[in-house]
Amino acid sequence: MRDFYGISLNTPLMLGTAQYPSPAILADAFKASKASVATVSLRREGAGGGGQAFWDIVRDLGVHVLPNTAGCHTVKEAVTTAHMARELFDTRWIKLEVIGDTDTLQPDVFALVEAARILCDEEFQVFPYCTEDLIVAERLLGAGCEVLMPWGAPIGTGLGLSNPYGLRTIRARFPEVAMVVDAGIGLPSHAAAAMEMGFDAVLLNTAVAKAGDPVGMAKAMALAATAGAEGKAADPMPPRDMAEPSTPVIGQAFLS
């Protein structure tokens, strides 16, 4: 069983905390899904203290907190944000995002590797948001990452697993490494497909928060992720091109 820097998760669902219609719906979505990890961010605080109220809600969820460096475009920005997150959330976990393209929010994998190396050297436990590129994965592992988070599709698109071959390949190439499919998941079937491939968790936000019924979708995602994981563990049959009768042929009556 692969774990996340020594932490075993109760459920394979990591859920974002942004874009919900209300704080109450956010909390209900977490309860319905039993998500094991909540992603959070850091943003400028007004003197009114809105961040404190949000933090109170997240703390009450009783889940692992994974702060991100969303919106960072340079190594320096990401590393500084990680330092601030470590102090603010009192965790060594950091979801490392270094964005390289504003349209697709594709990670700048070169800066990502550089930032990961700096943070791993400083004993952060880095969850790098990466592509499915094998060489990038290798470099991230070499930098000290013990978890990889390849994208399913660009953030917020809900397109699902846009490169199943690439995801299958990265999963197979690094069998000991805990991996999360992060971003792009729009439907429960996408979450199940990722888990059936052997990923250890899925991380999603928009698919739940922007659903007509976020709580219902959170539950559906949890069921799908768990179904996919259990299906993978049960060793699925290999597919074949030609039909094979499942009902015994021997003993069939001659009636024609």
Added chain:
Amino acid sequence: MNLQVNGKTQEVSAQNLELLLAELGYSDRVATAVNEAFIPKASRADTPLKAGDRVEILAPMQGG
């Protein structure tokens, strides 16, 4: 003196970062940076401020 606090110009009298947070009424649960460098909580009182400094005060927020 004038500082840039979270991107806005503010006139303050605080001479260090810890005093600035108190003067502006921030809670304790924030993380800080001055001129793009992270300043840990334990160093705020030892971080003097001068006119034109850029101060970032960040708090927990929703994220994906």
